[in-house]
Amino acid sequence: MDYIEDSLRQNRFWLRIMSEHALFIRLGLPCYAADLINQAQNLQNLFEQLKVRADNTPPVRGEVFNLNQDVIAALDRIIPFKSDLLTLIITCNIGGSNIPLLIDHIRREAIRFRNILIRLQDDIQISTPEEMLQEEIFWLRIMGEHAKFVAQLLDPSERFLVDQSNDFAIHFETLRLQARDLESMVNPKSFDLWLLPVSLKQVPPGVGACLPDPFLIPRLERFNNEVIEATEKIRDFKATALRLIQDCKVLSIIPPLLADHILREAEMALADLRMIASQI
Ligand SMILES: [Fe+2]
Ligand SMILES: [Fe+2]
Known part of the structure; x- marks a missing residue:
């Protein structure tokens, strides 16, 4: 599939999903985890902004390339955030209502999104x-x-x-x-x-x-x-x-x-x- 078309299709779908993941995590955190609540809010804002940018990115190769790079950098932030939270949950070091498999599920969605973008950026055919x-x-x-x-x-x-x-x-x-x-x-x-x-x-x-x-x-x-x-x-x-x-x-x-x-x-x-x- 076309590099530009597929990049925009993936970004316009998954960026909204990523911002919602941050929101769902925030709602499931215990009220004493103020620092994590803040980080989740920042990630939600970051992905909301990227979604607006993706919606307004013209089908021009250079602009799409830069968008993909910035989205990969943002995913490099949300994936460790999900990983750290999952570790806290599965080692019984935090409360709240985030189910372990749900956090693993949304991390898998983020990993796949990043992998798709890397394959597009590096022209890796499958x-x-x-x-x-x-x-x-x-x-x-x-x-x-x-x-x-x-x-x-x-x-x-x-x-x-x-x-x-x-x-x-x-x-x-x-x-x-x-x-x-x-x-x-x-x-x-x-x-x-x-x-x-x-x-x-x-x-x-x-x-x-x-x-x-x-x-x-x-x-x-x-x-x-x-x-x-x-x-x-x-x-x-x-x-x-x-x-x-x-x-x-x-x-x-x-x-x-x-x-x-x-x-x-x-x-x-x-x-x-x-x-x-x-x-x-
Ligand atoms: Fe899902
Ligand atoms: Fe999801």
Whole structure:
């Protein structure tokens, strides 16, 4: 895809998401964590400003390049912020209502956004089957986790909606296992790479030897359609949930903005998955 078009598409979507993450974190922090609350507010402002800039960036290569660089620098601030907070939470050194997996989830979204921008800046090409599996595995996990978070934030008396959310979570987890099965069949090199320590700077020549490059099979195409179908269903479920929350017709502690946030992410997942399907 075109460098300028894809850069603007990614920035205009993810910058708003990043500012909202900072807001959600701030709302979940304990009131005594004044310093973290301040940092979250500053990050929220930073990403709001970048979003305004991205909306007004003309489709000119130089300006888009500078925007990408500044966004990468901002991500280099929010990713460690999320990491430090997650460490505080999982070592039981802070209270509040930020769920560990939710912080890990939003850090993964930030890591992927940064990786996409780095690939664009450095012109790193990725093959279609590899990208297809990456997108599926990323989004299947994100969609499954949204379903779990919704189930947890609904009032327990909303028995049918809680059950529906849990059913979505199970369905997405099963699809993700299937994606992993397909990944090792058509891209065994990724498994070989996974076995190396992350501290290794250079991949030894023997790694990936005698293994085929990622390749496309018809089953993978069919699988992509199955993922799209499942994502359309959860998108509709989220749209209904948002309406119920806005109309105060459901008992939950889900803020309308969070419902809207996960609905937008489902729309982005569909756009990404359809785009990759159209490349075949
Ligand atoms: Fe998000
Ligand atoms: Fe998300």
